[in-house]
Amino acid sequence: MIAIIDYKAGNLTSVARAVSHLGHEVQVTDDPELIRAADRVIFPGVGAAGQAMADMQRLGLDQVLKEAFAAGKPILGICLGTQIIFTASQENNNTKCLGILPGTVKRFPEPLFDGEARLKIPHMGWNRVNFVGSHPVFAGLNGEHEFYFVHSYYPEVSETAREIIAGTTNYGITFTSAVARDNLVAVQFHPEKSGAAGLIILENFCNWRPSC
Amino acid sequence: MLSKRIIPCLDVREGKTTKGIKFENNIEIGDPVEMAKFYYEQGADELVFYDITASSDKRDIMIDVVRRTAENIFIPFSVGGGIRTVDDMRAVLLAGAEKVSVNSAAVKNKQIIAEGANAFGSQCIVLGMDVKKVSVSTAIPSGYEIVINGGRKYMGIDALAWALEGERLGAGEICLNSIDADGTKEGYEMELTPMISKAVKIPVIASGGAGTPEHIREVLAEGYADAALIASMTHFGTYTVKGIKEYIHDHAIKTRMLW
Numbered sequence: 475m476i477a478i479i480d481y482k483a484g485n486l487t488s489v490a491r492a493v494s495h496l497g498h499e500v501q502v503t504d505d506p507e508l509i510r511a512a513d514r515v516i517f518p519g520v521g522a523a524g525q526a527m528a529d530m531q532r533l534g535l536d537q538v539l540k541e542a543f544a545a546g547k548p549i550l551g552i553c554l555g556t557q558i559i560f561t562a563s564q565e566n567n568n569t570k571c572l573g574i575l576p577g578t579v580k581r582f583p584e585p586l587f588d589g590e591a592r593l594k595i596p597h598m599g600w601n602r603v604n605f606v607g608s609h610p611v612f613a614g615l616n617g618e619h620e621f622y623f624v625h626s627y628y629p630e631v632s633e634t635a636r637e638i639i640a641g642t643t644n645y646g647i648t649f650t651s652a653v654a655r656d657n658l659v660a661v662q663f664h665p666e667k668s669g670a671a672g673l674i675i676l677e678n679f680c681n682w683r684p685s686c
Numbered sequence: 687m688l689s690k691r692i693i694p695c696l697d698v699r700e701g702k703t704t705k706g707i708k709f710e711n712n713i714e715i716g717d718p719v720e721m722a723k724f725y726y727e728q729g730a731d732e733l734v735f736y737d738i739t740a741s742s743d744k745r746d747i748m749i750d751v752v753r754r755t756a757e758n759i760f761i762p763f764s765v766g767g768g769i770r771t772v773d774d775m776r777a778v779l780l781a782g783a784e785k786v787s788v789n790s791a792a793v794k795n796k797q798i799i800a801e802g803a804n805a806f807g808s809q810c811i812v813l814g815m816d817v818k819k820v821s822v823s824t825a826i827p828s829g830y831e832i833v834i835n836g837g838r839k840y841m842g843i844d845a846l847a848w849a850l851e852g853e854r855l856g857a858g859e860i861c862l863n864s865i866d867a868d869g870t871k872e873g874y875e876m877e878l879t880p881m882i883s884k885a886v887k888i889p890v891i892a893s894g895g896a897g898t899p900e901h902i903r904e905v906l907a908e909g910y911a912d913a914a915l916i917a918s919m920t921h922f923g924t925y926t927v928k929g930i931k932e933y934i935h936d937h938a939i940k941t942r943m944l945w
Contacts, residue, residue, distance in 0.1 A: 488782060492760050594912065596888075601687065620942040622762060
């Protein structure tokens with residue numbers, strides 16, 4: 475069973491629909507026991523970092539997720555879930571986050587330009603990911619595929635941990651859009667809303683056996 | 687860089703897709719879930735459902751359409767039409783829509799934009815604007831006025847001021863519909879669209895008037911639109927989403943192609 479962590483941050487049904495469309499058993503839950511019993515964990519989320527961290531702590535899910543990471547269980551972070559896996563976020567006056575990965579979540583600088591054109595924030599729509607290395611969760615994808623993004627903040631990986639960067643995206647600046655360390659993979663975009671390319675990632679994740 | 691989006695719009699009445707000219711003489715053209723699947727497979731970047739069901743006691747039909755669509759397509763889609771409260775928004779979002787759009791309800795009670803943004807995040811809230819060209823006046827300095835009821839009722843609100851107000855209140859996107867251009871197939875409103883799109887920082891979807899792929903290229907390039915809404919030009923098979931994308935791709939517009 476794949477547990478989708480429900481910490482009340484946005485609509486999680488679309489992730490569950492996409493995963494069950496692929497034929498996998500899935501449960502949207504905030505029950506620590508169910509999450510501990512799951513074979514894999516998806517950690518999604520839409521909203522703001524401050525509220526998300528407060529809800530994670532209130533529900534005791536911050537510890538559950540850290541335990542799952544330490545236990546070697548495959549974890550997929552999506553969007554806000556990815557952001558709060560890092561050390562801290564600039565959002566809501568420097569929110570202290572889970573600290574599973576080293577780095578800080580920053581707001582896109584404004585104004586942001588592409589040549590003459592002023593870029594809009596949030597970064598909303600379809601963009602490419604330049605995958606770094608050959609992670610099994612991103613197998614079958616290349617730099618031509620596009621993914622659906624909606625965000626105003628992005629993770630900046632610490633200088634000392636740049637080997638965890640698994641993909642980058644260009645939007646006025648080049649930012650990290652995918653990271654991977656051991657049994658954890660996390661993306662800034664929404665694979666559940668990214669058409670066939672996104673479903674490839676979800677399917678790869680559901681079959682992934684981290685070798686650590 | 688970000689791709690420009692092509693967004694088919696399905697007008698739905700009591701669970702069936704329709705398309706009329708200038709909001710009148712709607713004719714039935716198909717099952718919205720089947721059409722959504724068709725557009726998804728063709729490479730549409732997003733979809734818009736606009737519920738034009740007149741009576742509110744039949745709104746559950748639309749929720750069912752949203753739920754069945756969400757089980758079958760894995761791209762974002764928004765639902766508009768008849769959304770007046772945060773509870774209305776919650777119902778369509780829980781049924782599987784990515785975004786909700788508010789139009790006349792926001793004109794009558796602008797706080798609905800802020801309430802929706804606070805409850806679900808700005809990225810969920812699309813401000814739909816129906817706009818008509820009028821003469822420039824002190825009340826309407828941009829020469830474009832907000833209208834409701836399919837263009838029959840003028841609201842005395844300047845379109846440019848309303849776009850900025852909607853952004854301030856927390857709208858994450860604007861769907862800008864020209865009532866003058868809607869259904870004409872003569873091209874998007876090329877004065878209104880760049881004026882609004884350059885003034886706001888949030889994305890603008892141009893709507894109304896698409897007749898050819900060149901119209902789409904024009905509004906995405908010279909019109910500064912972030913996305914183009916289409917309806918009749920693909921609903922009746924005159925063009926395909928794939929064909930439109932190939933055309934604009936060949937004319938230097940960045941668009942998502944299905945490789």
